[in-house]
Amino acid sequence: MLLVGFTVACNGPRYQKAEEMDTAPAAFAVRVENPRESTEVDFRAPLSGTVSSNGQVQLAFQLSGKVTEVLVEEGDHVRKGQVLARLDDRVYQAQRKQALGATQQAAAQLEMLENGNRPEEIAAAQASLDSAKAVLERTGKDRDRIQLLFSQGVVSRADLDAVEMSWKQASESVDAASQQLAIARQGPRAEQIDQARAAVTAGSGSVDLASVQLEYTLLRAPMAGTLVARQLEQGQTVMAGSPVMEIANLEVLEIITEIPEGDLLSAAIGDQARVSFPARPGLEALATITTIAPKASMLTRAFPVTLAIEQVPEGIVTGMVALVSLSFNEKPGGVVVRENAIVDGHVFVVQEGRAVKTPVQVLGDRGGLVFVSGVTSADQVIVNGQHRVADGDVVQVVDALGISEITGLDSEGN
Numbered sequence: 001m002l003l004v005g006f007t008v009a010c011n012g013p014r015y016q017k018a019e020e021m022d023t024a025p026a027a028f029a030v031r032v033e034n035p036r037e038s039t040e041v042d043f044r045a046p047l048s049g050t051v052s053s054n055g056q057v058q059l060a061f062q063l064s065g066k067v068t069e070v071l072v073e074e075g076d077h078v079r080k081g082q083v084l085a086r087l088d089d090r091v092y093q094a095q096r097k098q099a100l101g102a103t104q105q106a107a108a109q110l111e112m113l114e115n116g117n118r119p120e121e122i123a124a125a126q127a128s129l130d131s132a133k134a135v136l137e138r139t140g141k142d143r144d145r146i147q148l149l150f151s152q153g154v155v156s157r158a159d160l161d162a163v164e165m166s167w168k169q170a171s172e173s174v175d176a177a178s179q180q181l182a183i184a185r186q187g188p189r190a191e192q193i194d195q196a197r198a199a200v201t202a203g204s205g206s207v208d209l210a211s212v213q214l215e216y217t218l219l220r221a222p223m224a225g226t227l228v229a230r231q232l233e234q235g236q237t238v239m240a241g242s243p244v245m246e247i248a249n250l251e252v253l254e255i256i257t258e259i260p261e262g263d264l265l266s267a268a269i270g271d272q273a274r275v276s277f278p279a280r281p282g283l284e285a286l287a288t289i290t291t292i293a294p295k296a297s298m299l300t301r302a303f304p305v306t307l308a309i310e311q312v313p314e315g316i317v318t319g320m321v322a323l324v325s326l327s328f329n330e331k332p333g334g335v336v337v338r339e340n341a342i343v344d345g346h347v348f349v350v351q352e353g354r355a356v357k358t359p360v361q362v363l364g365d366r367g368g369l370v371f372v373s374g375v376t377s378a379d380q381v382i383v384n385g386q387h388r389v390a391d392g393d394v395v396q397v398v399d400a401l402g403i404s405e406i407t408g409l410d411s412e413g414n
Contacts, residue, residue: 026394027353027394027395027396028355028385028388028389028393028394028395028396029385029395029396029398030348030350030355030382030384030385030386030389030395030396030397030398031382031383031384031385031397031398031399032350032380032381032382032383032397033337033338033341033380033381033383034377034378034379034380034381035335035336035337035372035375035376035377035379035381036335036336036377037335037336037377038332038333038334038335038336038371040336046323046324046325047257047258047259047305047323047324047325047326048257048321048322048323048324049255049256049257049258049307049321049322049323049324050255050256050257050319050320050321050322051253051254051255051277051309051316051317051318051319051320051321051322052253052254052255052256052318052319053225053248053249053250053252053253053254053318054249054252054253054254054308055223055225055248055249055252056228056246056247056248056249056318057222057223057246057247057248058243058245058246059084059219059221059222059243059244059245059246059247060238060240060241060242060243060244061085061087061216061217061219061238061240061241061242061244062216062240062241063087063213063216063217063240064237064238064239064240065087065088065217065237065238066087066088066235066236066237067085067086067087067232067233067234067235067236067237067238068086068087068088068089068234069085069086069234070084070085070230070232070233070234071083071084071085071086072084072085072227072230072245073227073230074227074228074229074230075226075227075228076226076227077224077225077226077227078221078224078225078226078227078247079221079224080221080222080223080224081220081221082220082221083218083219083220084219084220084221084227084245085218085219085232085244085245086217086218086219087217087218087238088217089214089217092210092213092214092217093214095210095213096207096210096211096214098210099203099206099207099209099210100207102203102206103200103203103204103206103207104203105203106196106199106200106202106203107200107203109196109199110193110196110197110199110200113192113193113196122181125177125180125181126181128177128180128181129174129177129178129180129181131177132170132173132174132176132177133174133177135170135173136167136170136171136173136174138170139163139166139167139169139170140167140170142163142166142167143163143164143166143167146159146160146163147160219244219245221247222247223247223249224249225247225248225249225250226247226248226249226250227245227246227247228246228247228248228250228317228318229245229246230244230245230246231243231244231245232244232245248318250312250317250318251312252308252312253308253309253312253316253318254287254290254306254307254308254309255275255287255306255307255309255322255324256304256305256306257304257305257307257322257324258297258300258302258303258304258305259292259302259303259305259326260302260365261296261301261302261303262364262365263326263365264292264303267289267292267305267326268289268292269289269290269291269292270288270289271288271289271326272286272287272288272289273286273287273288273289273307273324273325273326274286274324274325275287275307275309275322275323275324275325276322276323276325277313277316277320277321277322277323278321278323279320279321280313280315280316280320283313283315283316284313285309285310285311285312285313285316286309286310286311287307287308287309287310287324288307288308288310289305289306289307290306290307290308291305291306292304292305293305307324332363332364332371333363333371333373334361334363334364334371334372334373335371335372335373335375335376335377336369336370336371336372337360337369337370337372337375337381337383338368338369338370338383339365339368339369339370340383340386341370341381341382341383341386342360342362342370342372343386343387345359345360346358346359346360347360347372347374347375347381347382347386348381348382348386348389348391349375349379349380349381349382350380350382350395350397351380353394353395353396354392354393354394354395355382355389355390355391355392355393355395356391356392357390357391358374358375358379359374360372360373360374360375361373361374380397382395
């Protein structure tokens with residue numbers, strides 16, 4: 001009996017404690033924050049962008065060839081039209097000389113045709129005709145004499161045939177000389193002049209083409225600026241259209257960034273922004289929105305924006321990262337909570353040691369902070385552990401260190 005009593009006495013309290021432990025609800029460790037009034041929040045959206053130049057061009061030769069000279073280095077300031085590099089131009093020089101010679105020859109032929117025959121040439125044609133007529137007259141007399149002798153039987157048929165042939169040839173010479181004189185007096189035909197003019201036009205086109213190709217052996221600066229990139233060395237063979245240099249106007253720089261959809265209605269062309277540069281700590285500048293794209297990027301779902309830097313600080317160049325803080329005048333009101341505190345349109349508020357599911361309405365979203373209605377700045381909103389609790393769960397509020405040790409989440413709720 002004593003043994004049994006001892007067992008009951010010993011086991012009774014232990015059994016009761018175990019039962020109490022089984023029925024007591026478990027408490028979830030959470031971290032809370034009080035929402036802030038919207039007037040307490042600096043309403044700026046930090047955006048990451050890239051410094052660019054509104055006048056930035058890549059340069060390439062329009063012909064393939066071997067580089068014979070490179071005249072600039074990266075960082076050099078160049079003026080518009082300045083020669084930056086040259087290709088071997090010997091072939092194109094020869095082609096141009098050949099085209100010039102052919103054109104000059106065609107022009108001389110055209111001039112000769114347009115001027116017509118000289119008086120001396122007409123006189124020579126007349127003299128040729130007179131000489132042919134004299135020969136015809138003499139052979140005619142010889143023919144008459146031989147015909148008379150042949151009828152008397154003094155000469156043979158062969159003698160008669162020979163003199164007849166001479167007279168015929170003399171007659172044909174007179175006809176030919178007459179035609180040459182007529183042509184000399186009339187001058188060249190219109191078709192010949194047109195053909196000569198066409199030859200001059202074709203030759204002029206060949207000269208122009210050769211001149212353009214010769215100019216293409218030079219790489220010129222299309223604008224004034226600074227040489228920011230050069231991928232070209234003397235002796236290198238380049239392909240037509242392959243970029244070899246890049247020029248930028250570093251005096252007028254801009255920033256290319258993107259605005260989230262939630263901020264789009266609050267931004268407008270002409271708004272100012274404060275810009276900082278991680279690569280140049282301490283340097284800041286003001287920039288003004290110049291363009292807002294009407295279409296969002298397919299990748300980021302944000303809207304591309306361009307800002308012009310008003311006064312470019314020394315040491316800022318294209319390609320640098322810029323952090324843009326846009327200030328908006330319109331505030332959506334309500335109170336501000338962390339974006340990750342909202343779960344499916346509600347937050348959990350700690351009341352009397354329990355999580356209370358509270359619906360909220362989102363009024364605005366600015367860089368991880370959400371402006372909502374439905375809670376007040378006096379409420380304790382769960383910002384760590386909100387995804388582990390349900391409405392009515394018992395919770396234990398701990399500090400940031402405690403929540404990290406218990407849940408493995410950091411103080412930002414990640």
